[in-house]
Amino acid sequence: MLADLGLSSVDELFSVVPEALRLTGALDLPPGLSEPDVAVRVEQVAGANRRSGPDLVCFAGGGAYDHDVPSVVRRVAFRSEFVTAYTPYQPEVSQGVLQALFEYQTMLTRLTGVEIANASLYDGATACVEAVNLAVAATGRSEVWVSGGVHPQWREVMRTFAGGTGHELVDVPLVDGVTRFPSEGAPGAILLQYPNYLGCLDDIAGAAAAAKSLGALLLVAFDPVAGGLLRSPGSYGADVVVGEGQPFGTPLSFGGPYLGLFACRQEHVRRLPGRLVGETVDTEGRRAYVTTLRTREQDIRREKASSNVCTNQTLIAVCCVIQMAWLGTSGLRELALRCARGTRYAREALLAVDGVSPVASAPVFREFGVRAPVAGEVIVERMAEEGFLAGVPLDDGGLLVAVTEKRTREQIDAYVTAFEKVVK
């Protein structure tokens, strides 16, 4: 090949790189390893973590939940045609991914109760950022009221990006687990999480009324698992519904890759961030799918863009749509019910322990906060020795406890017994 190019050495390929810049030696990295040796290294590193499983029964949530993932998700979503494909720029050879995304979009609109869903964003936090950007662009008002019940790390991400766009984020604190938005002011949007960070069913009806009277858009960060049981945000009048799709088909994954859910009312479709798949026909009149309204995207409008999203989380969206189809209507409800049942059972048992009190009295879904005589961080450290990941510590010393459909009565009973021991 070099001879075809009239070159005598590989180094000549880089003659266009100024000589003074070229590395003279090798990179200071170890030499390449054989595949089996790498496998050993990775196993070693993985072995230095305590993973959720029989040895460490997971009661931690806080935005990352230990749900069962059926075999079909891994076996089908991780087929190499899905894993090693690219963004469907050539629809004629991308109908598989496009149709899967079209079905994902459809399920998401049914779950959220609004008409349009995109083909995914990075995670719940960045979906909130995009929701705020959309609302500010749509209303021309740069002030956004954010419930203190929105995941604290998501609020942190929103603050980081507001540093560039100049949006003014106003925190509205929780009162006994629910948000009471002020009735006066001129926000472009109000955002709450439903159920919120403390697991509480926040006052979404009150938020909807406040948004309406203030002329603001209602943005709701929605737990899709709760969608099996609770009224959809759209039915309350939400304009944009976002969320974290991890519970549907993605393991804990140390926080990523996760799935940013994003859906909105039809009227905002031209401000929708990210990709959108639409149905059309081919030259023979056969049904076909394609990414559409591309002019919204960064690749054409460039500096006029209101979003810079380029890649998304397509593969995770495929996991999500397969898991949702596996659940179906009845399974979705069953999943939500089972989470709520385990949560009620665990909450009642924990609150019966001496010195343990609830963080809030509002009703909860699959997570709840408790206060104990010992700080949450200490409980987590001590409970690890008992074989539990006890929860996620709260800033005020409390502990956030999550119960999914995976937790058996036996595990919950053992957890409560251990809890009683470590908080004494």
Add this chain to the structure above:
Amino acid sequence: MDAKSIPLMGREEEPTIFEQSVAGRRAWSFRETGVPEWGADELVPADHLADAPADIAEVSERDLVAHFTRLTHRQYSVDLGPYPLGSCTMKYNPKLCDDAAGLPGLADVHPAAPESMIQGWLALLADLGDALCEVTGMSAITLQPPAGASGELTGLLLMRAWHEDQGRQRTKVIIPDSAHGTNPASVTLGGYETVTVPSDDRGLVDVGELRKRLDEDVAGIMLTNPNTLGLFEEDIVEIAAAVHEVGGLLYYDGANLNAILGVVRPGDMGFDIVHMNLHKTFAVPHGGGGPGAGPVAVSPRLAKYLPGPVPERQPDGSLRWATPERSIGRVHGWHGNALALARAWSYILVNGGDGLRRVAEAAVLNANWLRHRLRGVYDVPYDRPNMHEFVASTTSLKKAGGVRALDVAKRLLEEGFHAPTVYFPLIVAEALMIEPTETESLQTLQSLADALERIAADSHDEAAAAPRTTPVSRVDEARAARTLIPTFDARR
């Protein structure tokens, strides 16, 4: 490989999962938990309770598996054949990396678990961060950005934080006219205004024009090197000096990093901020459009602004999370696309420093060979030694017989290859941006070149009729935008 081979892909229309749904059918199964079976109305206050469950689709596991498997038969992928998609770097990745990311000891770890339980993850992230700093010639890194564009915006927010700490109010960022589309969008979201600098007749940044645009309002410049024409910016040292002279910073768009691995480092060229697309250079498969990962590495003076937390080694050998002193804050809900980071780490281990240089050598050799082979058949507007990709054009074919870049792309699909990137970069008319990548063999490149030569000899009618062997023929994109059907329900 036979140049005329066609990947086996289904041509039967696949009904949606909703059309296959039969009420009452189910795939799910849940474990026995022994938890009391309270009813919905005992668990949730009535005013929050849905009247009816969300209507999803009801299928058996067998129907579900058959449906999505048939969809995979309507999908091109790297494992099926080459993907010479310029700027996107669609190379084959070792399967080892998939296995690494799937290990339960990595995948089943809660992101909020205390440091004592995640020493393996912290070590992996710290080691990957060190390796990426070595590759780029930078000194500190955040692994949080979940995608390249997110990395770009993170880099701009770092730039902003640095200027603000110097007490400066800068308003503009300079971008070449050949830049990636995400660059100007990121600049806008970073709160800056884009100033475009034209390319000269070599296809490189016009340094004279750049100097005219440099003043005290310039926060920095965003460049990729090699640039989107696949050409190395030979004047980079002069560019860096000029930008630094007015107090600006240099941002490196790492989309094209695989061309220079082990050859030259952005840090040595004078860049202050570098983002990497781990899904282009370091073995993270694209997944049909994501997930990717877009870490951002910086020079020492910017380290204290990085998003936190970052893993930090302790004197006793253990690791903990630490938040940089003047952190701009988080850019991801957790720690970034961790499992994608694990894939990249295993890729670096298997290649090593020496192997990474061979990646660049093969990528550049393949791209130059293909340009050389095709230069007599297609226009090559900047016909000079290129890096890992090059831009060809169908301007002459269009003039002679009306064959456009899009037609060539569609003809290639029926020849059994994925198409190159078309109509990008914007500064080349009828552009075909070709990146063969380092993993394709000479035989594959020959087949691809043969196909492109045949296509160039096609009549206009022949080209316009393509593709005829794909699951669907040419798709009516205009109709999709005109009559928007974004869900199954919108169809009615």
